[in-house]
Amino acid sequence: MFKYLKSRRILAALTTMLTVSTASIAQDPAATGEGQPSLFYTNTTFVIVLLLCLLFMVIAYLLYRVKSHLDKIIDDQTEGGRELTRYERIIKPWLKTLNPTITSLLIGTSFGLVAFVQGYKFGMTEVGVQKGYSPTQPINYSHKVHAGKLQIDCKYCHSTATKSKQASIPSANTCMNCHKYITLRDKYDGKVSPEISKIYKAIGWDPEANAYIPNYKQKPIEWVRIHNLPDLSYFNHSQHVVAGKVECQTCHGPIQEMDKVSQFSSLQMEWCINCHKERSVDVANNKYYEDLHKRLKIEGKTVYTVADNGGLECGKCHY
Ligand code: HEC
Ligand code: HEC
Ligand code: HEC
Ligand code: HEC
Ligand code: HEC
Numbered sequence: 001m002f003k004y005l006k007s008r009r010i011l012a013a014l015t016t017m018l019t020v021s022t023a024s025i026a027q028d029p030a031a032t033g034e035g036q037p038s039l040f041y042t043n044t045t046f047v048i049v050l051l052l053c054l055l056f057m058v059i060a061y062l063l064y065r066v067k068s069h070l071d072k073i074i075d076d077q078t079e080g081g082r083e084l085t086r087y088e089r090i091i092k093p094w095l096k097t098l099n100p101t102i103t104s105l106l107i108g109t110s111f112g113l114v115a116f117v118q119g120y121k122f123g124m125t126e127v128g129v130q131k132g133y134s135p136t137q138p139i140n141y142s143h144k145v146h147a148g149k150l151q152i153d154c155k156y157c158h159s160t161a162t163k164s165k166q167a168s169i170p171s172a173n174t175c176m177n178c179h180k181y182i183t184l185r186d187k188y189d190g191k192v193s194p195e196i197s198k199i200y201k202a203i204g205w206d207p208e209a210n211a212y213i214p215n216y217k218q219k220p221i222e223w224v225r226i227h228n229l230p231d232l233s234y235f236n237h238s239q240h241v242v243a244g245k246v247e248c249q250t251c252h253g254p255i256q257e258m259d260k261v262s263q264f265s266s267l268q269m270e271w272c273i274n275c276h277k278e279r280s281v282d283v284a285n286n287k288y289y290e291d292l293h294k295r296l297k298i299e300g301k302t303v304y305t306v307a308d309n310g311g312l313e314c315g316k317c318h319y
Contacts, residue, residue: 049116056108064100134262135224139198147256154248154255161237161248169223172203183207226263227252233269233317244306245282269317276311280304 146152154161157174161167176199184193192200192207200207204216229235240246249255253264265271280303283289283296296304310316 045116049112052112052115053105053108056111057104060104060107061100064104130263131266132262133226134260135226137224137260138222140195142259143255143261144257144259161241163238165236165238167237172199172218172221175199176203176205180205180210226261227267229267232319234319235272235317243286244279245286246279272317273312276306279306281306281309 146157147154157170158167159170179196179199183196185191187193197207199205199221202219202221204213204218205211206213240251241248251265253262255261281289283293283304286293292304292309296302305311
């Protein structure tokens with residue numbers, strides 16, 4: 001192999017590889033997240049791509065060695081005098097003109113790229129970029145019934161959304177405020193609704209005796225989490241719901257029409273950024289911005305976006 005390792009050629013091949021991989025990754029819409037510069041494509045990922053290429057190069061070289069060995073055996077076994085096949089006349093001489101090192105490099109790069117792009121896509125879904133994600137929940141609970149038909153306020157159940165980072169899922173006790181009495185027996189021929197029974201099972205309520213079962217070992221209802229940001233990012237509900245006055249539906253969609261919740265927004269970084277660029281902060285009617293409002297009035301500025309307020313600073317959303 002080493003007789004092919006002429007440094008100038010290797011350099012040229014490496015340069016091509018570099019440009020090819022950078023260019024194709026830059027063009028790949030999955031890798032760049034619809035036109036934004038890809039933050040994923042860092043030095044580390046490039047080193048990984050390089051290592052992958054090297055690995056494929058070694059494999060290609062080994063295969064090449066095995067093939068030449070087999071060719072040699074076949075050549076030794078077959079005597080001359082027979083008519084050459086199409087492969088022997090055209091393809092074989094052409095293959096011989098190729099530099100195996102550069103060929104392996106090219107093959108290696110292609111494999112490396114495919115593996116990289118596939119791996120990236122896999123990573124995206126694993127991390128939770130799942131618009132439309134709608135898992136089956138342990139209880140067939142419907143927002144369409146509770147938030148839509150019954151018009152229960154979102155904050156009745158997701159009470160921490162106005163006070164803290166998390167909106168949180170209500171405990172079974174919240175359900176019991178109503179379901180102690182609402183069993184829907186008339187709908188199920190005198191029996192308790194099977195779905196509501198699951199709440200009773202979790203909390204230890206005996207609907208026949210109309211009482212909690214003593215010393216019952218309660219087990220929380222294991223709701224499957226739908227919206228999930230990676231640990232590297234910071235999102236705060238009260239900041240958006242109270243200070244930012246953003247409606248739940250702006251981010252979560254028409255939840256009150258969903259029998260089964262599904263993820264409405266991508267929750268990707270550009271989604272956050274786009275809103276922060278466009279959305280103006282209502283500083284005039286918000287006690288959080290009294291000082292700022294006074295200052296802006298002096299400066300004569302009327303539109304004030306989240307971005308103006310530092311909403312594009314990396315540190316605001318990343319620890
Ligand atoms: C009666 C209580 C109740 C009310 C009212 C309610 N929710 Fe929920 N919400 C739940 C429960 C229970 C879950 C978990 C099960 C599920 O995902 O369906 C949930 C899940 C969610 C989720 C998905 C959470 C996740 O796992 O990522 C969102 C978003 C949500 N609710 C938003 C809202 C909005 C917006 C409203 C008002 C329009 C609302 N909810 C009203 C009880 C309620
Ligand atoms: C500015 C966009 C935005 C608004 C407004 C918003 N949410 Fe969320 N919500 C998110 C994001 C992003 C997540 C994922 C958070 C995470 O993984 O840390 C989330 C997660 C949730 C969850 C599940 C996880 C948790 O935080 O406990 C619930 C429930 C929820 N939101 C309900 C609500 C309700 C109810 C409202 C309105 C009172 C609301 N959200 C308003 C963006 C928003
Ligand atoms: C404010 C009162 C109230 C709260 C709180 C409440 N529910 Fe309900 N729920 C109802 C009413 C009323 C119905 C019947 C609605 C109908 O069928 O029109 C119902 C129906 C249901 C059903 C449908 C049962 C069937 O067989 O059709 C399920 C399941 C259910 N609730 C689960 C829950 C869960 C889980 C919680 C807690 C997260 C909860 N509910 C909180 C009032 C409430
Ligand atoms: C629909 C519009 C909208 C979306 C989507 C949105 N935000 Fe915001 N965000 C706001 C508004 C409005 C404010 C202003 C509230 C304030 O100044 O405290 C804000 C403020 C913030 C702040 C405080 C900025 C500061 O200067 O104090 C952080 C941090 C933040 N958002 C993070 C996020 C993250 C992370 C996401 C995505 C997961 C996101 N936001 C998505 C509208 C949005
Ligand atoms: C408004 C909030 C916000 C701001 C400002 C922000 N990010 Fe992010 N960033 C996020 C969120 C949310 C994610 C997670 C997105 C996901 O799940 O794919 C993220 C993901 C990332 C990732 C992981 C790779 C990816 O694309 O998923 C990197 C790297 C990153 N951000 C770097 C930065 C840098 C550098 C800046 C400053 C120029 C910045 N971020 C500013 C919200 C923000």
